[in-house]
Amino acid sequence: MKDLTSRVSCNIMGRYCYPIIIQTTMLKDFFLGFIKIHILYHASKEPIYGVWIQEELGRHGYQLSPGTLYPTLHRLERDGYLERQSRVVAGKVRNYYAITEKGRGALNEAGDKIQELVTEVIEER
Secondary structure (H helix, E strand, C coil): CCCCCCCCCCCCCEECCCHHHHHHHHHHHHHHHHHHHHHHHHHHHHEEEEEHHHHHHHHHCCCCCCHHHHHHHHHHCCCCEEEEEEECCCEEEEEEEEHHHHHHHHHHHHHHHHHHHHHHHCCCC
16 A cells, blocks of 8 residues: 655656645545534534535535535444434424534534644644
């Protein structure tokens, strides 16, 4: 398996850079983490459902397909950060997700880390 952190030659003034695919993968990983924090935050305020959180995330610039969003919700539920409750709305079953104590703990810890990161990266420039 290739070492993904190795440098490759680029045509930018003979400088070395990381391949674009690695940068893209790294950013996707960062953004998925941000998305999970958004989901936990909103689920801590009130139960959420897929279409609503998809639209809310869109307001923040995240364009998620259902093929990304729903597995993320299911994973957060499976791992104990969210709990699901099915309700019938307009004759259709809608799954609502609420934060669990484990999810609240993770959200609080993430908030501490975010504050530290903002202070270091943004405010100390």
